[in-house]
Amino acid sequence: MARKIRVVYAGATYHVMSRGNERAVFFEEPKDCELFLKSLEEGLERFGVVLHAYCLMPNHFHLAVATPNANLPRFMAWLQTAFTVRYNRRHLRSGHLFQGRYKAEPVQTGLYARKLLLYIHLNPVRRHQKTKTSYTGNLVNLDRFVWSSHGAYSRRSKVAVKGLSLQWLQDWGKNQARAAEAYRKQLKGILQTQEQIERNGWFWGEEGFGGELVRKLGAKVTRSRAFQQPLLEQRKRHLGPLLAQESDERVKIWARVRWLAERPVDLAKENGYCDGGTITQILKRLEARSLIERSLKSKLETYKIKMSSVKD
Secondary structure (H helix, E strand, O other), rough: OOOOOOOOOOOOOEEEEEEEEHHOOOOOOOHHHHHHHHHHHHHHHOOOOEEEEEEEEOEEEEEEEEEOOOOOHHHHHHHHHHHHHHHHHHOOOOOOOOOOOEEEEEEOOOHHHHHHHHHHHOOHHHHEEOOOEEEEOOOHHHHOOOOEEEHHHHHHOOOOOOOEEOOHHHHOOOOOHHHHHHHHHHHHHHHHHHHOOEEEEOOEEOOOHHHHHHHHHHHHHHHHHHOHHHHHHHHHHHHHHHHHHOOOHHHHHHHHHHHOOOHHHHHHHOOOOOHHHHHHHHHHHHHOOOOHHHHHHHHHHHHHHHHOOOOO
């Protein structure tokens, strides 16, 4: 099945969620949560991403982020790779940590951003059943949970992540203290009434917002299928001589996927691998190694510089 195309544009806001491989627990202890939040802080600063909310559960995490620079894929690739390398080093393990692609749902700011914030912060007490979602805890349980931005919004604890924006708290009032109480009151009401918080399918917003996303998505498909081809041909001509001198087969594969948009499934057949997933893992491990090996990092940066200068 083909990958869903990301809706990426300047100023977009997203609900991002990613699970552990085979739903395995990876936030095993407080140090793991601290390691992730430290990596998150670095990623926010490095890519200019704005964090509005977060929640770390044992086998997955939720983020609400805004991307002024239309760079969610780069931000998430760096964050997940950096955390995986650091986590593996800490636990003396190897291999990938996350299950497939992360989920990224576009969010319409305003009412639906407010809904999303409540949805994220309710995760520690939410239980999924076959027909509906229920809440098994109360406001005290949420206040005691330290691995989310709830404490910052409710003013019950200090901000845990440097760079966390509390702009969305203004939806409950201009005065922060009163807004925090109004926010807590709404949470308490949801827990008491077992209110369901629902999005609109694959995005958080009104139907009109969904229409805008579809138009953006259509434009992206058009660019990728038609207008990108001349650029890829130009890159192929420039990349050929470089790859002829490259001795590392993994780097060759990385360059062909990242810069020529070749499909992992095709490269798997060419190189005798069973499926495209193996190629994907080669890319992830190579990029993870580049975070700690200067020579490899320098080599990949050289390819980036040379390919980025190619124009169609």
